[in-house]
Amino acid sequence: MTGQRPPEPILHLDMDAFYASVEALREPSLAGKPLLIGGTGGRGVVASASYEARVYGIRSAMPMASALRRCPHAIVRPPDFAAYTDVSHRLMELLRSVTPLVEPLSLDEAFLDVGGSVRLFGEPPRIAADLRERIADELQLPASVGVAPNKFLAKLCSEHAKPDGLKHLPVDGVTAFLAGLEVRELWGVGEKTTEQLHRYGLRTVGDIAATEPATLARIVGQAAGAHLSEIARGHDPRTVTPDEAAKGLSAEETFETDVDDPEILRTELLRLAEKVAQRLRGGGVAGRTVTLKLRFANFQTLTRSRTLPTPTDQATVLHREATALLEAQRLERVRVRLVGLGVGNLVDGGAAQQLDLLESDRWETLEHAADDARARFGDTAVTRGALLARDPRAGPGPDEGWPTRDDTRGG
The missing domain is CATH 3.30.70.270 (Reverse transcriptase/Diguanylate cyclase domain)
Incomplete structure (x- = not known):
C-alpha cells in the first residue's frame, strides 16, 4: 500500500x-x-x-x-x-x-x-x-x-x-457510465429543465456532454448551461467540508383545516418554540435570528425574521419574538394553512445569555429541568398548561423537526 x-x-x-x-x-x-x-x-x-x-x-x-x-x-x-x-x-x-x-x-x-x-x-x-x-x-x-x-x-x-x-466508479469508467444516463439524473436538473432539454433532443447525459456550452446556455441560461456542461463530463470541484455548522433549526405544522384564529396560531407557535428550543439545547447551540413562516389557504408563503441582541435557546424567548412577528402582520382572520418557527445564526450554546440575567436564570432553570424530566420519563412528561388544550385542527406535524429529508430520492 x-x-x-x-x-x-x-x-x-x-x-x-x-x-x-x-x-x-x-x-x-x-x-x-x-x-x-x-x-x-x-x-x-x-x-x-x-x-x-x-x-x-x-x-x-x-x-x-x-x-x-x-x-x-x-x-x-x-x-x-x-x-x-x-x-x-x-x-x-x-x-x-x-x-x-x-x-x-x-x-x-x-x-x-x-x-x-x-x-x-x-x-x-x-x-x-x-x-x-x-x-x-x-x-x-x-x-x-x-x-x-x-x-x-x-x-x-x-x-x-x-x-x-x-x-x-473508477476514473476511467466515468464517461461510459454517464453517457447512457437520463438527463434528469444530473444534479440540479428538475422537471422543467428536463422538459426544456427534451425539446432540443437532449435526452441523455451523453447528449449534454456532446453539446457546446454556448448552445446549452441558449437553452437553459448561462449559469445553468455552464453547470450542466461540467457535470455531464463528470467534473465537480467541491470538496468535503467536515462538521459544517448547522445553519438553523426549525419546526412547522400543517393544520388539518385552515386556521383563522390568532389565538390558535399563538398557541401553535408556543408548541413549536418548545420543540425548537429543546433541539437547540440538545445540540448545544443557541440562535440569534427568529423566523416566522406562514402559508395561507391560497398557498402563498410569507416569512418574517427578527435578529436578537443576544443568542437564545429558550422557548419563552422564541415564542415571544415569533408572536410579535405574527401580530405585526395584522392578519385579521386570514386563513392559514401552515405555521412554522425557525432559528438561525447559530452559535455555541454558551453564548445564550439574556440581558435580564435574573429572568434568564429563572427560565433557563425551568427549561433545563423540563429537559431532564423528558429525558427520564418521555416527551409527554412535561408540557405547558397552554398546550394542554391544543386545537384539534392541528395535525400530527409530519413536517416537524430537522432535517425533513429522509429518502426523497429513493434513499
Whole structure:
C-alpha cells in the first residue's frame, strides 16, 4: 500500500429508507411489510416508505391519503425524530472513526473523503465495504455507498447502489457510465429543465456532454448551461467540508383545516418554540435570528425574521419574538394553512445569555429541568398548561423537526 491519494477518494453514504428502517428495528413485526412514516391527517405526507411500500409507487413527500389509496394495507407510524437523531449520532461517530473528513447532509446521509485513510484501512472500495458491514453489525441497518472521484459522482453511485448496495466508479469508467444516463439524473436538473432539454433532443447525459456550452446556455441560461456542461463530463470541484455548522433549526405544522384564529396560531407557535428550543439545547447551540413562516389557504408563503441582541435557546424567548412577528402582520382572520418557527445564526450554546440575567436564570432553570424530566420519563412528561388544550385542527406535524429529508430520492 503506497498511501498515495487514490483516484476515487470520495464516498457518499446514504441509509436506506432510514426512518422506516429504524421503526422496523424498534418493532421487528414491521420488518418486510409496507411501512409508511408520516402524518395521518388530511394533509399528512409520507416522510419515509419501506421498499415493500415503494413497489406500489409510493415515494417520500407524497400525500399520505394518496399513498394509502395505492396501498390500503400499508402500516402507518408517526415519525419519532428523537429516535432517528440518536441513531444518526451513532452513525456519524462510526463514520468519523474512519476519517475526520465527514460532511453530514442530513440525519442519514454524508460525504466522506477517505483519501488520507488508505494507509490504515485500504483502498476506498474496501473502506466502503467495511463501513457497510459495521453499520449492519452495530446499528442493524442497511446502507448504500457510492465510491467515486468527486461528490457528484459518489452521490450518483449511491443512488444506483440502492437498496443496500455499493457501487465503485473508477476514473476511467466515468464517461461510459454517464453517457447512457437520463438527463434528469444530473444534479440540479428538475422537471422543467428536463422538459426544456427534451425539446432540443437532449435526452441523455451523453447528449449534454456532446453539446457546446454556448448552445446549452441558449437553452437553459448561462449559469445553468455552464453547470450542466461540467457535470455531464463528470467534473465537480467541491470538496468535503467536515462538521459544517448547522445553519438553523426549525419546526412547522400543517393544520388539518385552515386556521383563522390568532389565538390558535399563538398557541401553535408556543408548541413549536418548545420543540425548537429543546433541539437547540440538545445540540448545544443557541440562535440569534427568529423566523416566522406562514402559508395561507391560497398557498402563498410569507416569512418574517427578527435578529436578537443576544443568542437564545429558550422557548419563552422564541415564542415571544415569533408572536410579535405574527401580530405585526395584522392578519385579521386570514386563513392559514401552515405555521412554522425557525432559528438561525447559530452559535455555541454558551453564548445564550439574556440581558435580564435574573429572568434568564429563572427560565433557563425551568427549561433545563423540563429537559431532564423528558429525558427520564418521555416527551409527554412535561408540557405547558397552554398546550394542554391544543386545537384539534392541528395535525400530527409530519413536517416537524430537522432535517425533513429522509429518502426523497429513493434513499
